[in-house]
Amino acid sequence: MARLVLKFGGTSVANIERIRNAAVHVKRAVEAGHEVAVVVSAMSGVTNQLVAWVNEISKFYDPREYDAVVATGEQVTSGLMALTLQEMGLKARSWQGWQIPLRTDATHSKARIEGIDTDVLSAALAAGEVAVVAGFQGVAEDARVTTLGRGGSDTSAVALAAALKAVRCDIYTDVDGVYTCDPRIVPKARKLDKITYEEMLEMASLGAKVLQTRSVELAMNHRVRVQVLSSFEDKPGTLVVDEEEIVEKQVVSGIAYSRDEAKVTLTKVADRPGVAAAIFGPLADAAINVDMIVQNISDDRKATDLTFTVGKADLDRCVKLLGEQKASLGYAELKPDPNVVKVSVIGVGMRSHAGVALAMFRTLAEKGINIQVISTSEIKISVLIGAEYLELALRALHTAYGLDAA
Amino acid sequence: MARLVLKFGGTSVANIERIRNAAVHVKRAVEAGHEVAVVVSAMSGVTNQLVAWVNEISKFYDPREYDAVVATGEQVTSGLMALTLQEMGLKARSWQGWQIPLRTDATHSKARIEGIDTDVLSAALAAGEVAVVAGFQGVAEDARVTTLGRGGSDTSAVALAAALKAVRCDIYTDVDGVYTCDPRIVPKARKLDKITYEEMLEMASLGAKVLQTRSVELAMNHRVRVQVLSSFEDKPGTLVVDEEEIVEKQVVSGIAYSRDEAKVTLTKVADRPGVAAAIFGPLADAAINVDMIVQNISDDRKATDLTFTVGKADLDRCVKLLGEQKASLGYAELKPDPNVVKVSVIGVGMRSHAGVALAMFRTLAEKGINIQVISTSEIKISVLIGAEYLELALRALHTAYGLDAA
Numbered sequence: 001m002a003r004l005v006l007k008f009g010g011t012s013v014a015n016i017e018r019i020r021n022a023a024v025h026v027k028r029a030v031e032a033g034h035e036v037a038v039v040v041s042a043m044s045g046v047t048n049q050l051v052a053w054v055n056e057i058s059k060f061y062d063p064r065e066y067d068a069v070v071a072t073g074e075q076v077t078s079g080l081m082a083l084t085l086q087e088m089g090l091k092a093r094s095w096q097g098w099q100i101p102l103r104t105d106a107t108h109s110k111a112r113i114e115g116i117d118t119d120v121l122s123a124a125l126a127a128g129e130v131a132v133v134a135g136f137q138g139v140a141e142d143a144r145v146t147t148l149g150r151g152g153s154d155t156s157a158v159a160l161a162a163a164l165k166a167v168r169c170d171i172y173t174d175v176d177g178v179y180t181c182d183p184r185i186v187p188k189a190r191k192l193d194k195i196t197y198e199e200m201l202e203m204a205s206l207g208a209k210v211l212q213t214r215s216v217e218l219a220m221n222h223r224v225r226v227q228v229l230s231s232f233e234d235k236p237g238t239l240v241v242d243e244e245e246i247v248e249k250q251v252v253s254g255i256a257y258s259r260d261e262a263k264v265t266l267t268k269v270a271d272r273p274g275v276a277a278a279i280f281g282p283l284a285d286a287a288i289n290v291d292m293i294v295q296n297i298s299d300d301r302k303a304t305d306l307t308f309t310v311g312k313a314d315l316d317r318c319v320k321l322l323g324e325q326k327a328s329l330g331y332a333e334l335k336p337d338p339n340v341v342k343v344s345v346i347g348v349g350m351r352s353h354a355g356v357a358l359a360m361f362r363t364l365a366e367k368g369i370n371i372q373v374i375s376t377s378e379i380k381i382s383v384l385i386g387a388e389y390l391e392l393a394l395r396a397l398h399t400a401y402g403l404d405a406a
Numbered sequence: 407m408a409r410l411v412l413k414f415g416g417t418s419v420a421n422i423e424r425i426r427n428a429a430v431h432v433k434r435a436v437e438a439g440h441e442v443a444v445v446v447s448a449m450s451g452v453t454n455q456l457v458a459w460v461n462e463i464s465k466f467y468d469p470r471e472y473d474a475v476v477a478t479g480e481q482v483t484s485g486l487m488a489l490t491l492q493e494m495g496l497k498a499r500s501w502q503g504w505q506i507p508l509r510t511d512a513t514h515s516k517a518r519i520e521g522i523d524t525d526v527l528s529a530a531l532a533a534g535e536v537a538v539v540a541g542f543q544g545v546a547e548d549a550r551v552t553t554l555g556r557g558g559s560d561t562s563a564v565a566l567a568a569a570l571k572a573v574r575c576d577i578y579t580d581v582d583g584v585y586t587c588d589p590r591i592v593p594k595a596r597k598l599d600k601i602t603y604e605e606m607l608e609m610a611s612l613g614a615k616v617l618q619t620r621s622v623e624l625a626m627n628h629r630v631r632v633q634v635l636s637s638f639e640d641k642p643g644t645l646v647v648d649e650e651e652i653v654e655k656q657v658v659s660g661i662a663y664s665r666d667e668a669k670v671t672l673t674k675v676a677d678r679p680g681v682a683a684a685i686f687g688p689l690a691d692a693a694i695n696v697d698m699i700v701q702n703i704s705d706d707r708k709a710t711d712l713t714f715t716v717g718k719a720d721l722d723r724c725v726k727l728l729g730e731q732k733a734s735l736g737y738a739e740l741k742p743d744p745n746v747v748k749v750s751v752i753g754v755g756m757r758s759h760a761g762v763a764l765a766m767f768r769t770l771a772e773k774g775i776n777i778q779v780i781s782t783s784e785i786k787i788s789v790l791i792g793a794e795y796l797e798l799a800l801r802a803l804h805t806a807y808g809l810d811a812a
Contacts, residue, residue, distance in 0.1 A: 016459060016462045016463055019463075020463075050482065053422060053482075053486055054485075054486070054489060056422045057422055057425075057426075057486060057489045057490050057493055058489055058490075058492070058493040061489050061492075061493075062488070062489060062492050064499075065485045065486075065488045065489045065492070065499075065500055066485070066489070068481065068484070068485035068488075068500050068502070069481075069482055069485035069486060069489075072478040072481050072482050075474065075475075075478050075481075076456065076459075076475055076478050078474070079460075079471045079472070079474035079475035080459055080460070080463060080471075080475060082468070082471045082474075083460060083463045083464055083467050083468060083471045083472070083475075084463050084464075086464070086467075086468050086471070087463055087464040087467075093470075093471075094471055094474050096474070096551075098504065099549055099550075143505055144505075145502075
């Protein structure tokens, strides 16, 4: 009698017909002999309407009341799903965050889970009931409803799976798994059967939008086996698991990209200690995250060129801020460039294989693509290139690393 | 520092603009030095959407999950109202039923209030916070959300006013008070400044839809002063109060009517003991309420004609049921008639004034209106007449009892 957690995202519960479709997956799991907990998102569009009402009232709203309002979206779905399961002949019961309770800190609108009491849920599961849990929400110590922020329902599901010691957490969504690359750009992209937590984490934080970064971190920390799969098809998805579970390790498992970055170059920055702090300090104060940084030795050897990337949405603020401090920073020119993309190859196999970076540089060079900035971590290499080369680069790298579908 | 409860119905909070308008009334009460609790309904249309989803899933739904779903409508409004009040510079906090708690029995979808804990609410009010309470809902002993059924938010408001010992409960709605008669039919109808609980109760149960019967009963039992007024105008409404508070008692305070009844006549029913029970027993078993009953002596003195009224919605079921039992009941003919209306004159002054009934019969006779059935209580007289005479009867009676506006 193994326990399973099934999570359904907003598009999978967008209307009653889709809720029925999702319930079929739940029923199958129950009939296979599992104890099943279900985590549901708000019906797609509902949360946006609730947020729009709050914003219509105030731009500077009280996050406690924001949470009270937006948490209702998932509460509605949990009740509707319980009713649908009952209509199919199953025992089912809805659970709001406070009823479990799923306890969080008081950081409203982006609360962190502190613990999940499993007594009442375990009793319900043992009694043969499907526990339908409203995702995205919990309750703070002062009995106020909290929400977990964007992607919170994935986090609810993984945390619940950890607390209930579930054998797996199935995340049902509108894609059928994790791909070696975005199939809309690389037609030869393949669905991965398995991927490690570390790789999934890099993929998620580098722009693959299948799973929220936070939920992957949580799964990795608690060793929760996660499966990403489509609620609209009846086939296995991609398992996110421990590295040991993957026998045949790929050197490179996937290629991710991000269009959300912009490049900033400051020319002829004085080459003396403290300059970097003088530049990046004000950006940090303004909550502008800097991602990649490279410093080039310039011609006259008394000054250097400094290049870095920020989020595209922050570019204007960044330029304004640095422009205002031109005199004190003492650079010659400030060159913003939003026409860049970041391409990353990811794979735990890199740790034991040399030459992955070289293959990347060589492949891009062969296609005449100039690399503007490079950054690396233990299991990924990222390069910044001109936006117009994105498709060319992804397809060439996908082939070069042997990822193409047969 | 008197306490006030303000309640806003669905049309008064139908969108953000109307919530702002309602909040202005709240602000005025706070600035007048009151401690204020606000009870809100769901934004109009929201509850209907939630109910429609439940019905789309199942005709025989679990009322526990129905409650979990539909209670969210008021939760949304309570958060939005709290945010609006905050935006206006007031301290405010939303309260769902379980957070107070407002305790009910476990009769889901039509739960009865068992008690309201006032500790946390009183502390919030004492701290200068407006307490914005989600109406229509409470929590049962097993920590499940319950709803109070139709008109439940009025009941929430009156119960809260009783628990908090509020000086008054203001029910804001889309009409500006209680009228001597329906102004859409009787243009000379006047708004009443005051009406007694007993009269309001008769008005409500006889079809005047301003206040829900249950909330009036509750107000009467706890002696809560209730004011019915419009959220769209700045003028006093109608006070529902104790009889002692009304100095100049009218003999007749108002005239109500109902189009919801239908007449059934059984001819030549055997005139022997047990016949009435044989007829009305099966109707009661089928949950068909019988209102007025009259028995006429028929020509041959061995049998009588029996006439009674049932809800128009129950007429077909009633006819089918009695038709099936024609042999055992032994009547000659079954004559259903949906073309009737019930007209009632109401007034606590009737107790001490003879001649009220006579005036009614005489007025209707003068207009050539035949009275089909009569029923009376201490403070009202109801007659059943042909539906086509409704307007004529209401206007004639309104004039006859001296209720016309100057």
